[in-house]
Amino acid sequence: MPLAISLHLLAAVIWVGGMFFAWMILRRVAGELLAPPQRLTLWYHVFQRFFPWVWGCVVTLLVTGLWMLFGIFGGMAGAGVHVHLMLVTGLAMMAIFLHIWFAPFARLGRAVAGEDWPTGGQQLAQIRRLIGINLILGLATVAIASAGRYL
Numbered sequence: 743m744p745l746a747i748s749l750h751l752l753a754a755v756i757w758v759g760g761m762f763f764a765w766m767i768l769r770r771v772a773g774e775l776l777a778p779p780q781r782l783t784l785w786y787h788v789f790q791r792f793f794p795w796v797w798g799c800v801v802t803l804l805v806t807g808l809w810m811l812f813g814i815f816g817g818m819a820g821a822g823v824h825v826h827l828m829l830v831t832g833l834a835m836m837a838i839f840l841h842i843w844f845a846p847f848a849r850l851g852r853a854v855a856g857e858d859w860p861t862g863g864q865q866l867a868q869i870r871r872l873i874g875i876n877l878i879l880g881l882a883t884v885a886i887a888s889a890g891r892y893l
Contacts, residue, residue, distance in 0.1 A: 743814055746806045753802035758880035760792055765877050782862040786854045789847055800836050824890020831883040838876050842869055
């Protein structure tokens with residue numbers, strides 16, 4: 743259990759913390775200081791480096807979450823409501839990330855490579871909205887995880 747929960751928490755911190763930094767800090771600074779070509783190129787390269795970490799976090803969260811769910815709680819019937827909520831929000835976050843990876847991020851890469859800045863801007867705007875939703879879900883999941891069994 744200590745290994746599973748430690749890996750689970752580290753994966754959540756990396757993913758949610760990265761989204762918080764990107765949304766609250768980097769987005770504002772890049773918007774204020776960089777013209778669209780530089781801003782879109784920066785974001786594409788930031789995502790290129792961050793998203794492999796997210797893939798690792800997704801796998802780690804799934805494996806450790808299911809490990810704890812079935813190894814510790816004995817399945818869904820033995821888990822509290824907070825665990826059910828964490829599973830739902832976590833799966834929703836993963837689905838949103840998969841959409842980002844396979845759709846707007848891929849299109850952003852093609853737009854940056856082709857120097858199609860209007861299309862790149864549209865794709866970045868979509869990614870930004872989806873990461874905003876995932877950030878809210880991630881913060882809610884952290885709150886559920888940390889306080890859920892006491893509610």
